[in-house]
Amino acid sequence: MGQTVADHLLHRLREWGVEQVFAYPGDGINGLVSAFGEADNQPRFVQTRHEEMAAFAAVGYAKFSGEVGVCMATSGPGAIHLLNGLYDAKLDHVPVVAIVGQTARSAMGGSYQQEVDLQALFKDVASEYLVEVNVAQQLPNALDRAIRTARWSRCPTALIIPADLQEEPYSPPAHAFKQVPSSPPGTSWSRPVPSDAELDAAAEVLEAGERVAVLVGQGARGAAEEVRQLADLTGAGVAKALLGKDVLSDELPYVTGAIGLLGTRPSYELMRDCDTLLIVGSNFPYSQFLPEPGQARAVQIDIDGRLIGMRYPTEVNLVGDSAATLAALLPRLHRKPDRSWRETIEKNVAAWWDTVEREAALEAKPVNPMAVVSELSRRIPDNAIVTADSGSSTNWYARNLRIRGDIRGSLSGTLATMGAGVPYALGAKFAHPDRPVIALVGDGAMQMNGLAELITLAHYRDLWRDPRCVVCVFHNNDLNQVTWELRAMGGAPKFEESQALPDVDYTGFARSLGITAVGVDRPEQLGPAWDTVLAADGPALLDVRCDPEVPPIPPHATFEQVKSATEAVLKGDPDAFHMVAQGVKTKVQEMLPGRRS
Known part of the structure; x- marks a missing residue:
């Protein structure tokens, strides 16, 4: 049997240097899945636990490699699940190509199972380039243009391929009317300079x-x-x-x-x-x-x-x-x-770092979350990659982590979506299998996506020359960033029904996967715990029980603003007096004169 459309798609991806595709299978891409098997899994089909995670992993890979990330999903629900990760790519200007299956052409328009108008669905997120491939001769130009557009415009693009077309014989575009050729992969980008x-x-x-x-x-x-x-x-x-x-x-x-x-x-x-x-x-x-x-x-x-x-x-x-x-x-x-x-x-900078250290050293119940990142900063390898999730833990990544050497770091910056931290770490490991990766994740994001993607990290650990990938959970049983936003912006006390999280045994789950796991509930345990997980011979999890009442006070906040927020939470916040005490202690550190010896 000759080469199918799906076979040629993978051949073209290899020509572009694509080494892995982050994906989840489904019958809308059965032809493509079969082609991976025929091609000895080159490029590698990296099976995430969910299509949204595949898109996030592709974004993480693109951010840390500088290359185009590729994700793949089936028609209908699989395609829909890609959207959040693709919007993350769009808003942070990251090159990602999504390859999506579609209902067979013979069934289109017939309200067939899992038939969704994918062109309407992706019209905004892939606005720079979106195409449905309906004949084999269309494929090379469509794929090449999707990759070139993603790379040059630093954006997501999407290629829709109906299920029946994937299994048809491939034939290249002819030198003929209404046939569109394409040049070979590989482009040297210019570096424009103003006049x-x-x-x-x-x-x-x-x-x-x-x-x-x-x-x-x-x-x-x-x-x-x-x-x-x-x-x-x-x-x-x-x-x-x-x-x-x-x-x-x-x-x-x-x-x-x-x-x-x-x-x-x-x-x-x-x-x-x-x-x-x-x-x-x-x-x-x-x-x-x-x-x-x-x-x-x-x-x-x-x-x-x-x-x-x-x-x-x-x-x-x-x-x-x-x-x-x-x-x-x-x-x-x-x-x-x-x-x-x-x-x-x-x-000012020297005084600030002294302040940060004093704030991180403040007593909290049970562990000060600032200390989690401050202790990491003292130990982090100079070639580490750090991914951060969205939540109050992002404050400590932003302020307390000291970048040095070749350390790389990123997060969902503009979309600020929850749940990207661990799949970003997966993408980072495939981008740099010889470097340690550390994900800083709140327990809300961990429950949302991180627990599932721990399974993926454990599954692929043997592929990485440096197998270390540490997931650090800020465990406070609170959707903490929104709790603080309610207090500071809405003048409202914490609403337990929306903000409290169920308690989860993160270390127990990690150990069930064969992952090194360390729990911390006292400040003196924190430094040795980081030493343990950073020395692990594979993925590791650090579960730190943090005080949810340590406030992420903005740098421009005055005592009057802190006082106003305090008055609001005293209306009925469940742990108001502890929160007020932590806020005052933290803000005072910025007012102390001189540098710590």
């Missing part, structure tokens, strides 16, 4: 500034060295959007850390007091954490002109590759002799 006039204008703004601030996002990841050189020339401080947390090391004394609600006080002060702002590769949405309009002259660099000038009234906009653009800009700048601004920044 000399635009670069000169940007240099004039930066040269004139006396108090320069830089904000970097994930788009600056390939330009870390250029950002460091620019910061040295201008005496700038550098704040990091959450998706850009791993762009620069937190050991650099002028790096102020994360910005925003989950950010640091030095980042807030940097933006509050600067007179010049440079934004590199960031679409940070919370403009209230940027300088007041008119306060600072601003320059923005981004590869995507559609995202220029959206967050702050920028004076000079440079559309281009961040590394190439900064490399062209640097020779136009001179080193500022006055370092007083830089000295202020470095003093």
Whole structure:
């Protein structure tokens, strides 16, 4: 028998260098599943526990590898389940290709089982490129364009292939009318640079500034060295959007850390007091954490002109590759002799890290969640990859984890969906099988998706040269971020019926899978527990019973704002007085003078 459409699809994926497809089977992709068997599982079919997890794993793989992630699902419910992960890719500008089965062409329009209008379903999430393949000759161009569009536009794309077509003989497009050919896989992407006039204008703004601030996002990841050189020339401080947390090391004394609600006080002060702002590769949405309009002259660099000038009234906009653009800009700048601004920044940063350590050392019932990440920071390998889920644990990832060496980190930044942390870790392990991965996950997200994907981690552990993958559960039996949002934003006490979580034996479940598991319910156990799981010979789980009343207080919060939230929760919060005490103790640490010896 000759090559089928499904056979050629896998052949083309191999030509593109795709080594794994994150997927879940179903009869709408039976032809494709059979082709994996015929192809000796090349690329590898990575079976997740749910199609949503397959999409998240593809996003994690793409984020940490820099390559296109590929996920696959059957028609109907399988396709629907992909949506959350694909929206995560869309909002965080990540290249992912979804390959989806569909009802046989002979049954379309007949209200057949699992028939869903997939083009309508994916129209928004895959708006850059979405196509249904209905004849074999259509396949090469459709697949190649889906991959090229995903890579160039940094977005999800989708390919719909009816079930009967998958099993038909493949024939290439002919040199004929209404046949569309395609060039071989492999593309060398250019690195666009703005014009000399635009670069000169940007240099004039930066040269004139006396108090320069830089904000970097994930788009600056390939330009870390250029950002460091620019910061040295201008005496700038550098704040990091959450998706850009791993762009620069937190050991650099002028790096102020994360910005925003989950950010640091030095980042807030940097933006509050600067007179010049440079934004590199960031679409940070919370403009209230940027300088007041008119306060600072601003320059923005981004590869995507559609995202220029959206967050702050920028004076000079440079559309281009961040590394190439900064490399062209640097020779136009001179080193500022006055370092007083830089000295202020470095003093603020040093004091902040002292504050963070004091906050993490505060007594809590039973364990302070800040200490979980602070203890990790002291031990984390320099080549580790960290994934974070959405929830109150994200605050501690943002503020307490000190990036150094080659550490990488990411999370669902813009969609901020729960449940991505563990499947991201799975994708990271396939992207870098020789590096340890650590997932920081709240117990709500763990119950939502993480428990199931522990099974997947255990299943594939033997494929990774460094088999370590640590899942750390912040176990507080509370949907804690929303609880705090109710208190701070709604002025309402915690509502137990919506917020309380059932207690789960996470260590027991992990051990049933053959996974190393350590439980912690006392502060003195935390450091040795991290040592144990980081030294494990495979996936490991760390279950830390945390105090849900340790407050994620924003860096700009005043005592008056804390007092207002306190008055609200005293109306009837079930553990109000303990919560108030923890909030006061935490905020006081920011007010203490000097540095800890």
